[in-house]
Amino acid sequence: MFGGRASDITEQPWQAAINAYQPRLKKHFHDVEESSLTPVGVKADKLEVILGRTFRKQNSSGEQIFKVEKYWIHEKFDHETFDNDIALLKLQTDIGICAINSPEVLPACLPERGLVLPDWTECEISGYGKDSEFSAEYSERVKRGYVRLWPKERCISEVLSGRTITTNMLCAGDTRNRDDACKGDSGGPLVCRNNNKMTLMGVISWGDGCGQKDKPGVYTRVTNYINWINKKMKANLV
Ligand code: 4AZ
DSSP: OBSOEEOOGGGSTTOEEEEEOOOOOOOOTTOOOOGGGSGGGOOGGGEEEEESOSBTTSOOTTOEEEEEEEEEEOTTOOTTTOTTOOEEEEEOOSSSOOOOOOSSOOOOBOOOTTOOOOTTOEEEEEESOBSSTTOSSBOSBOEEEEEEEOOGGGOSGGGTTTOOOOTTEEEEEOSSSOOBOOTTOTTOEEEEEETTEEEEEEEEEEOSSSSOTTOOEEEEEGGGGHHHHHHHHHHTTO
């Protein structure tokens, strides 16, 4: 995260870390098959979801670790524009219990399909991503930042170097301290307080660099995917 502050997972108990164990690719001279390098090609059994961790690489007593039973990438995810940048992971459990709520591990709420919050509502982002676009290292410790929801009229390709903005995206950015998501934060939460519940309004998706003046971060608009999420979860029961 660009800007923001070092935080404790109890401040963002809905933040997860995902580890992907990639099989070592045997490099052949003529081997151009690269799909197993991309996250899209990762098998579910190579994924691990870590909840409750303040320091990315350090075990902690409050953590809960899950294997992934399966996952769904949105059928209409567009690699070029990042339209429909969302996936759903089903955590594996042997005994029917998933995560247990605790000070370190607590889900955010999903918004209702029609929820629209006022422009400039202040929301929170978090993640273990890089401090700046060209930094070599990811953050060791989870960070938190504050961003505001930008009006739709300002969330246009003109402010983001001409890149396509779709109705499935929302823009959020800081106006004062320039907190912003950065590389490695993608997939993480943009949560806003609604009726006193921390509500997942966005998924960190992309941006034109990190923390650039007058450039918002771009987030997947979660309210557009409530039906999709419900459909996946229902289809999984039959
Ligand atoms: C990324 O590459 C990324 N400033 C995520 C968010 C932003 C930029 C880059 C927004 O994961």
